[in-house]
Amino acid sequence: MEPTNNAKSIWSATLGLLELEIPRPNFETWLKDTVADSLKDNQLIIYTTSPFAAEMLEKRLHSTISRAVHKISDQDIEIIFKVKNDSQNKLLNNKKNVRNNISNNKTSNNEEESNLNKYFTFNNFIRGTNNELALAAAIKVSEEPGKIYNPLYIYSDVGLGKTHLMHSIGHELINKGKKVLYLTSETFTNEYIKSIRQGKTSTFRKKFRNLDVLLVDDIQFISRKEQTQEGFFHTFNDLHIKGKQIVISGDEPSNKIRLQERISSRLSGGLELDIQPPDIETRLSILKHKSSYLEIDNDILEMLSEKPYRNIRDLEGSINRIIAYSDLIGKKISLDVAEYAIKNLFNNPIERKINSDTIIKCVVKITGISIEKIKSNKRDKVSTMARRITMYLLREDGHMTSSAVGEILGGKDHSTVIYAQKAIEKTLKTDLVLREKITSIRELIKVSV
Structure with missing residues (x-):
């Protein structure tokens, strides 16, 4: 019996380590429902839920799992994956119950009620020139909530990391004892309307106005919803007056979302930053x-x-x-x-492709520099910047090779293109005017293709 208990403790600790190292979808699919059976003669028997799962773990994750087991046990243990049969069902269910109990014991009421995703933290957020300013602001907010950058508004297209940053802020502030709530504006809308219909607006107000930190995702969904905006404004205003931290995200600049003027005014009074597609x-x-x-x-x-x-x-x-x-x-x-x-x-023929001519024309329109000057060898500051912006966008948005970009722009050497791209990436870290200019060019490209 002792070897089995030892197997369970080693495997439980290993899963805890792997959960931090392996992307969530893969952990949930292949490892979450595995169960340790025994440890004998330096062989750790692990049961999986299907032959396919066993094969996947053996072929794709074996070395990663072996390293984790060695790190936990400090032993050279051979790991053998087997498919569980009916006799293991009880064992698997017991394991799930134990995991849930452990999770519940470790999680405070604040964490449970905050709606935060435990996988979205600053530690696993990949920093790049596209998101560096937003990341720096998020870290600053988590260090000094309510005192600087309040409200913080982050906008970007879908899937670029704004939600990840919001959850990261939430985790940091929960660790400091703050009462945090994350929700989408759609959830806010549903809860607000429900409270009105059920005559529980006082309960709604108490829930939101007793928070230390409010994180609202996808604010664009309350545009045109006047009644919801009314409730949102009073919630926002009450928290802001009390010096509570507010972080909001959207898919475009706040002045382009159809919000009440007083809400837009509050947002503009804080810090507004974008996240661009990764280079x-x-x-x-x-x-x-x-x-x-x-x-x-x-x-x-x-x-x-x-x-x-x-x-x-x-x-x-x-x-x-x-x-x-x-x-x-x-x-x-x-x-x-x-x-x-x-x-x-x-290879989707329906997808609209951005060609080089479209990019160049949009750069010309926004910068006011002619195509001839962009393609020329003029070294004045304005022409050089327009040329570098063009090279950067042809590489990043046009997905062209450096040689192809150089050829289009008057036969420039590929090393010149690479230098220009890196120069723009470096300047974007600190130059908000340049970021705004490139954002404007990209928005023009979007409506031009």
């Missing part, structure tokens, strides 16, 4: 982080980073697609296998 370097960093538990060659990750992904969710999806395809055909992941697995992701 190639950041995409590569994200891919390395997301695939750290797998044996995927760097040339495959570099190939993926060059693809025109719109957001981080698409990056994660491509890795899962490659893994599934590799397993289905029974071949090791290679560059050829990876390229074939994702080829249909970028």
